[in-house]
Amino acid sequence: MKAGQPRVRFNDYGIITPPALGRWRPSRTVSVVIPAWRCQEKLDLTLAALAGQSYPADLMEVVVVDDGNTPPLRLPEIIPARTRLIQSRPGGWGRAWACQSGADAADGEIVHWLDADMIPFREHVEAQLRWHHLADYLVVMGALRFAPERLPTAQEVHAAVSGGHADKLFEWDLTQRNNWFEDFAERTDRLRDCPVDAYNVHIGATATVSAELLRAAGGMDTSLVLGEDTDLGWRLAQQGAVFIPDAEARSWHLGPDTVARREKEVKRYNWPHLAERIPELRWLRTHPRRTRLVPYVDVVVDVAGLPFEDVRATVDGVLAGVPHDVTVTLVGPWSELTSDRRSPLDDPLLDLRLARASYENESRVRFTEVAAEVSAPAMFRLRLPGGWVPAPDTLQRLTAHADTDFAGVLNVVLSGHADLVFARLERTAAISRGLRLVGRDEDLDDVVHAIFGVRWTDGAMWGFVPAAEAAPPRANADAAKWEREAAxxxxxxxxxxxxxxxxxxxxxxxxxxxxxxxxxxxxxxxxxxxxxxxxxxxxxxxxxxxxxxxxxxxxxxx
Incomplete structure (x- = not known):
């Protein structure tokens, strides 16, 4: 993580000006990772095109991942100087599995995903890599058109690409634009007017990301065989990523757009998987009582030294409210709760022990001794002082309020008497980017305010009350009322x-x-x-x- 980088507000990357192609000196290494399955003929053309790239050959390696082909893939005659063919690691299959196998074996500072049925133009790699020399938290995506499957020879491809006229390989009028990507980009000023959902168009056919940012996001979800690009885009966004489409990083995709031809089937397959993993897709999470793999809000409560009754009031208040796709993370010295002989009623850790006994079987409650810096991949984190109880609709209204202007932090004053007591709603993407940009002598909130915004509000208007004044949760009437409100x-x-x-x-x-x-x-x-x-x-x-x-x-x- 480097301070002193350009500070992009939301996804408006217009403050960054990349150098003109051919007029700068690259220095960062890149690993082009190509997952390959049943595509030897097209792979030969992809490698021939990579052999003609303008990016320095000594800074570029190519890792081809054989995803269990029979017979095994082979490297053709025309390939980049530093090309390796590896087998996808045992235990899985599919594009995500192969991509992660390649990323694990890659040596470059930047990982460049490229499908095995692509013909990148001469400046394709250079166009994307120039951005990564300016900031470490960028995800850059290339432009592609779908070409007919009339395949040229590898020699023709290499000559066209290295000669700078790859656009002549196919007749432009017979090719198809990438409609979903281009339409989304046009509606959002090339993603600059897209504060929090630019991840939607993250396409792995041609995209680059720093190896460090990829590791921070957890890499590819290898359990997915479709939709892995969108899922990775979401997790990169929660690490503070800015998404940039580069129209000069051009390429041909050999063959038609399979997703467009079977759009309804693809959506039917993807939506149940993405609903579990991407909480921002609220329209996929309409069930009022479902628990999800990735929560919408992670409520973090420090319980050290608190009476059990205060902890119970806070946690029960959160769990009884809407939305339901939340988790509660209890921070405390849990390792001190040993099984040694003790006096049950005179135990100095009795309150902590009762808190664990109450929630250790609750799937939405987690225990940790030190809270992580962010709650990624959850969309929000609420830091809530123990002993304060939200109303049933507090979290729903608070997150909706934060989304009116995509605030990075919403500080909620609970008590202004003596010491200031406040809850803190944090947008994960904003905090993650702020942590990447904050200088040694800077306050994190100052940075977050510059890139997303920090606001203050009064806790009473959102329904927070002290535990002593809170009514116990009522399972029937209140739940039905708030479900109707949610509907x-x-x-x-x-x-x-x-x-x-x-x-x-x-x-x-x-x-x-x-x-x-x-x-x-x-x-x-x-x-x-x-x-x-x-x-x-x-x-x-x-x-x-x-x-x-x-x-x-x-x-x-x-």
Whole structure:
């Protein structure tokens, strides 16, 4: 982690200006990881294209991962100088498994995912790597078009790429744009106007990430065989990543867009898996009482020295509220709770022992002695002082309030008497990026305020009360009431999403019309220029012929 890097606010990477292609000196090493399955012929073309890259050969290695092919893959004749062929490690299969096998074997500072059916243009690697020389928390994605499966030879590919005319390998009109990616990018000013959900378009067919950031995110989820790119994008985002599409990192994808052709089937397969892993997809988490693999909010409570009754009131209040996809992390000296002989009632650790006994069988409660710096991959963390109890809808309203302007931290004042007591709602992505950027003598909140925003609010308006004033949770009436409220908010969310979609369609329509008017204006200006040119020529011709015309006139007139 390096301080002194450019401080991108949300995902607006416009403050970073990459050097022009061919006009800078690379220094960082990159490992191009290629998972390969049943694609020897296309792999040969991918490697031939990589052999013609503009990025320095001594800084680039290629790791081809054989994902259990029979017969095994082989390295062709035309390959980059530093190319290795390895077998996917035993125990699994699929793209995510192969990618992680390659990343584990890679030596480069930057990991460059590249599918085995791609033909990257000459500056493809260089275009993406130039960004990684400027900041360590960037995820850069290349541009691709789907080309027909009329395969050139490896020699033709190498000659075209190294000669800088890979765009001539296929007829442009016969290729297909990457519609989902390009449409999303156009709606969001190339992801610059995309504060927290740019991870949605993370595509592993051609993308780069620092090896350190990849490790911090936990690498690929090797249990997934589809949707692994989106899942990794989410976890990278929770580590503070900024996502950048680079239109100059061009490539051909050999063959049609399989996802687009079977979109409904892909979504049907992916959504149950992504619903468990990505809490930001609230529309996939509509069940009011489901527990999920990754929580929406992790509530962290330091219980050391607290009376058991205060701990119970706080934890029960959180677990009884909405949303339900939350966890509670209890921080305390749990290792001190030994099984040695003791007096049950005079035990100095009795309150701590009762807290563990109450929640050790609750799946949503976790125990730790030291809380991690962030609660990744959860979307939010609420640091809540023990002995303070939220209302049933507190977390739902508080997170919704933080999302009105994508605040990085929301400090909630619980008591202003004597020492200030406050809860703290932290957006995981904001804290993670702040930790990467904060200087030695800086306050973390100052950095988070610059990149996401820090706000203060009063706890009473959100329903926090001391444990002594809190009513015990009621399972029936209150739960039903807040479930109805949650359903109402979900309905409102659906309504506003529909409105937003309609407005986006209307915006797209007006943009199309504006583009048409601009094209018409350009054509009009061209026609006007041609007319004026013809007029000037006519005037010059008339002036040149004027003496002759005057002589004719004098001869004809009496």
């Amino acid at each position: 109402k908010w979900r309905a409102e969310a659906v309504k506003w999403k529909a409105t937003a979609a309609a407005q986006k369609q209307e915006s797209a329509k007006w943009k199309a019309e504006a583009n048409e008017w601009r094209r018409s204006a350009v054509q009009f200006r061209r026609e006007l220029g041609r007319f004026r040119l013809r007029e000037r020529r006519w005037r010059r011709a008339m002036l040149a012929r004027a003496p002759f015309l005057r002589a004719v006139k004098r001869a004809l007139l009496p």
